[in-house]
Amino acid sequence: MPEIIDRKMAIALGMKRYFTGKPCCRGHVAERIVSSSFCLDCDRENRALHRVSQREYQRRWYLANAEKIKERSVSRIEYQRRWYLANAEKIKELSHTRYLNNPQKHAERDRRWRQNNPEKNKALRRKANLKRYLKVKIALKTLETLGVKL
Numbered sequence: 001m002p003e004i005i006d007r008k009m010a011i012a013l014g015m016k017r018y019f020t021g022k023p024c025c026r027g028h029v030a031e032r033i034v035s036s037s038f039c040l041d042c043d044r045e046n047r048a049l050h051r052v053s054q055r056e057y058q059r060r061w062y063l064a065n066a067e068k069i070k071e072r073s074v075s076r077i078e079y080q081r082r083w084y085l086a087n088a089e090k091i092k093e094l095s096h097t098r099y100l101n102n103p104q105k106h107a108e109r110d111r112r113w114r115q116n117n118p119e120k121n122k123a124l125r126r127k128a129n130l131k132r133y134l135k136v137k138i139a140l141k142t143l144e145t146l147g148v149k150l
């Protein structure tokens with residue numbers, strides 16, 4: 001148990017806590033805080049209570065406003081979507097300019113991506129090759145139907 005000292009003495013000594021040895025209004029025998037004269041146990045209880053009520057308050061507020069919150073987040077997504085559509089050309093242009101301004105950096109990034117995603121890269125290459133192959137095949141077919149002999 002700490003030394004018994006009253007609040008006045010604690011203030012005079014510049015202490016933050018004091019101990020009377022007497023139970024508080026809730027029956028705790030504990031050190032008290034000079035500034036509030038709460039005992040430490042009461043203070044702890046108050047704080048816990050406050051935390052719970054704060055959380056409860058937030059929960060109720062959220063439930064009461066769930067619709068509004070949902071609406072707001074939907075409209076934000078919708079807003080972003082519209083903004084993107086309205087600015088698609090500008091965005092494309094910008095990213096292209098950025099690419100042209102620093103092709104080395106982008107080439108480096110692409111190279112690193114290929115290194116980190118060899119499987120994806122292989123699939124992409126296969127797709128590109130197939131596309132090229134089909135293009136050539138279609139071109140040959142067109143020439144054939146046109147009666148052009150190679």
Ligand SMILES: [Zn+2]
Pocket residue numbers: 024025026027028038039040041042043
């Ligand atoms: Zn108390």
